[in-house]
Amino acid sequence: MPPGRYRILFEGTTEPPWSSPLDGERRDGTYVCAACFLPLFASANKCASGTGWPSFTRPLPGRVGTKADYKLIWPRTEYHCIRCGGHEGHVFDDGPPPTGQRWCNNGLAREIVPEGEELPALRGGS
Template sequence: MERRDLLKRLTGWCAAVALPAGARAAPPAALKKTEAEWKKLVSPAAYAVLFEHGTERAGSSPLNAEKRPGTYVCAACQLPLFDAAHKYESGTGWPSFWQPLPDAVGTSTDFKLIVPRTEYHCARCGGHQGHVFNDGPKPTGKRYCNNGVALAFVPQGHALPPLRS
């Protein structure tokens, strides 16, 4: 067996073992665009987070202070991801939610910090949103720690934007 094949097998095995119970692998993205197309639609900061898996600076998002009822949508494809009723103040400096909308996000395991973490992303376009941790409030005990630049907020009573095609 070649070294490259061995590394691929080990990486796949580690990823499979590291997925937390109940986590599901990312569904195939239903909306594909080129890098140039996404860069025309989102800000450079949003592109860096959504499609290069970056992280915005803690405390930098105006969505941290958003308290109104409404819906948080993916900044890239505009899929509704979170109900504002599921947002809470985690003290982390990023918008945090204890539960996403049904079928709104997919998960995968990343090893960027060596320790495996559960990353989540928009189920429609695959845009990176943040990471989920097991230190959130009841009833789920989850903390979906989101990059604010990867979201847009739609106040209750306003029409949701159409999904991008």
């Protein structure tokens, strides 16, 4: 497991901006939770946010849950994998069309499965 992955997924930390190779990832494919491999995002919904974190305009339907996060001075909306509870990132209302949302991700919290490759079997959880 890459250093920091557990802390991000299960302790809610955030990786430094510009540290994830997934920020510049341009291949077509499916982004899966790094903990349980549940598909969370499609590459078709990836956007260049300029923030230093991989970002998307929307998750796959029914794949993430949200909750309020008060770790900073102002409240944010944190989202997590609906299957294993892994912390994936935060959602903001400053994204591009069509949703106006920016689902900002920790790159260590996910992996890409390039188009044409088989999705891995789900692990752990239920």
